Amino acid sequence: DIQMTQSPSSLSASVGDRVTITCRASQGINYYLAWYQQKPGQVPKVLIYAASTLQSGVPSRFSGSGSGTDFTLTISRLQPEDFATYYCQKYDSAPLTFGGGTKVEMK
């Protein structure tokens, strides 16, 4: 099975910072990658699918890039509501594995 590795596992940042999270697949998955945000006590919410397509209603400060094995989620200017845990997920074929998550904490 393809493994999904996120880095870092956690990071500290301030409001207004640019934040970058990386997700690496152990084999190529084309562009079949989604990013989710999960806040404590809440259900995960999809931010981006097809590696770079912003889900409707998601602020434009979120962006995704990459294809094949290396992907990036970028938050251009971190807002207070963005402190959360972020997960990548491959969906080229089953199993639809999630990355281990990246917790974005306030510095």
Place this chain on the structure above:
Amino acid sequence: QVQLVQSGAEVKKPGASVKVSCKGSGNTFMSYDINWVRQATGQGLEWMGWMNPNSGNTGHAQKFQGRLTMTRDTSIRTAYMELSSLRPEDTAVYYCASGIGWVDPWGQGTLVTVSS
């Protein structure tokens, strides 16, 4: 858009089975796969398996082989996930989520606690 409502929390003893339901509303329930994802407290998301509500076809992660059963009742737009031979490490919140590939929306989650 479909909305998913899951059944309530369960407490089970080791070795027992649990069956969680996921009821869909809206016209698109039958159009997309139902996926099951679980999350232990303080841990990440773990994809368990998928089911096509129309055909009933399923697929699952290898680690759940022999323990995971996914079914549906199309007349009431409800999907079910049954996990057998429960162990304490199966304690988690179990989510259903709609989609082919990336998933959205998600149900509200069902806490399953396995304890003697």
